[in-house]
Amino acid sequence: MDRAAARRLLDWFAAVRRTLPWRGPFPRDPYAVLVSEVMLQQTQVERVAPGFKRFMTRFPSLASLAAASEDEAVAAFAGMGYYGRARRLQRAARAIVERGAWPATVAELAALPGMGPYTSAAVAAFAFAGAEPPVDGNVARVAARVGALELPLGSAALQRCAAAFARELHAGAPVPELFEALMELGATVCTPRAPRCPACPLRPSCGSARDPERVPLPRPQRAAVAQNWAALWLAAPDGTVLLRRVADGALLAGLWLPPLGTVPAGEAPAAVARELASALGFHGDLAPVAAVAHSITFRRIAVHPFVGSVAGPGVGEPTPDLARRDPGDPGLPTSSLLEKLHRACTGPRQPGLAERWGDITAG
Numbered sequence: 001m002d003r004a005a006a007r008r009l010l011d012w013f014a015a016v017r018r019t020l021p022w023r024g025p026f027p028r029d030p031y032a033v034l035v036s037e038v039m040l041q042q043t044q045v046e047r048v049a050p051g052f053k054r055f056m057t058r059f060p061s062l063a064s065l066a067a068a069s070e071d072e073a074v075a076a077f078a079g080m081g082y083y084g085r086a087r088r089l090q091r092a093a094r095a096i097v098e099r100g101a102w103p104a105t106v107a108e109l110a111a112l113p114g115m116g117p118y119t120s121a122a123v124a125a126f127a128f129a130g131a132e133p134p135v136d137g138n139v140a141r142v143a144a145r146v147g148a149l150e151l152p153l154g155s156a157a158l159q160r161c162a163a164a165f166a167r168e169l170h171a172g173a174p175v176p177e178l179f180e181a182l183m184e185l186g187a188t189v190c191t192p193r194a195p196r197c198p199a200c201p202l203r204p205s206c207g208s209a210r211d212p213e214r215v216p217l218p219r220p221q222r223a224a225v226a227q228n229w230a231a232l233w234l235a236a237p238d239g240t241v242l243l244r245r246v247a248d249g250a251l252l253a254g255l256w257l258p259p260l261g262t263v264p265a266g267e268a269p270a271a272v273a274r275e276l277a278s279a280l281g282f283h284g285d286l287a288p289v290a291a292v293a294h295s296i297t298f299r300r301i302a303v304h305p306f307v308g309s310v311a312g313p314g315v316g317e318p319t320p321d322l323a324r325r326d327p328g329d330p331g332l333p334t335s336s337l338l339e340k341l342h343r344a345c346t347g348p349r350q351p352g353l354a355e356r357w358g359d360i361t362a363g
């Protein structure tokens with residue numbers, strides 16, 4: 001890479017860059033950088049833009065996010081999914097408030113709870129003029145194509161090569177825009193499918209312009225794993241349902257869902273449901289309804305709901321992590337699984353799981 005390539009990239013960016021709510025002048029507010037980068041990790045820009053504005057209106061400062069309850073922070077991520085990010089973001093905010101000042105280097109930022117190498121490098125680069133490149137999937141793809149690197153997406157080798165590529169380009173024009181321009185190029189021109197090579201400022205130095213989709217190699221797929229869960233749907237006459245906040249360290253941690261339990265191989269879902277009910281002091285009837293399908297990354301989960309009625313107090317006494325809530329409450333930090341269970345337990349019968357999934361071996 002030469003200086004001319006860096007210059008062409010910056011000129012291209014200046015001409016075509018998208019206007020996005022977090023793209024103010026450099027150096028940027030580290031809080032806004034942190035929020036936007038965490039949101040952008042698993043959500044499309046189009047959905048992040050309104051979500052970012054809502055979040056920043058609700059929590060305009062690091063201190064306001066740190067002082068909020070976990071439920072409030074998670075609820076402010078509504079519409080973007082992957083709510084674990086909201087909890088990690090809040091933990092980082094609290095650590096910074098406790099620390100008394102923003103850390104400015106990649107190493108210091110990476111020491112905050114929940115901060116990965118990408119987010120740390122992005123905050124350091126965009127808020128504190130750091131020279132360590134944030135390497136996301138877009139940067140990795142551009143680097144693989146320019147260098148014609150036959151490396152799989154997500155591999156440590158590609159990550160290292162992409163960081164070296166971005167560092168070299170940045171040395172030719174050491175401004176934070178350079179990193180953002182590289183990400184923008186991957187997002188809008190050097191796209192996974194049908195990249196627009198004729199419009200690309202890096203074309204003169206690209207080793208893949210004739211056959212751009214040959215690299216990077218696809219990410220190795222993890223085989224799907226089947227699981228069975230039992231769910232308790234304990235409904236009260238006022239329409240509320242007993243929900244529990246999923247414990248830290250579990251799948252769906254921090255979200256409000258009906259009590260759930262994994263069904264071990266060879267055990268009946270009804271037995272697990274009965275154990276869940278007993279632990280809550282519920283000894284009434286439980287009626288099974290058709291299982292609902294829910295996927296979490298590589299897991300294909302059949303969730304078997306069991307419906308019971310709770311009329312008065314005494315069952316599942318409220319605690320900070322257990323409450324009767326309206327399952328349709330839009331402010332409830334939850335997963336789409338709640339809506340599926342709500343439909344299954346109160347609406348017409350759902351189609352069988354076999355109609356939606358192929359054969360998956362239970363493991």
Ligand code: SF4
Pocket residue numbers: 142145146189190191195196197200201202203206207208209212
């Ligand atoms: S020339 Fe094509 S393949 Fe190479 S970086 Fe540009 S868009 Fe990507």
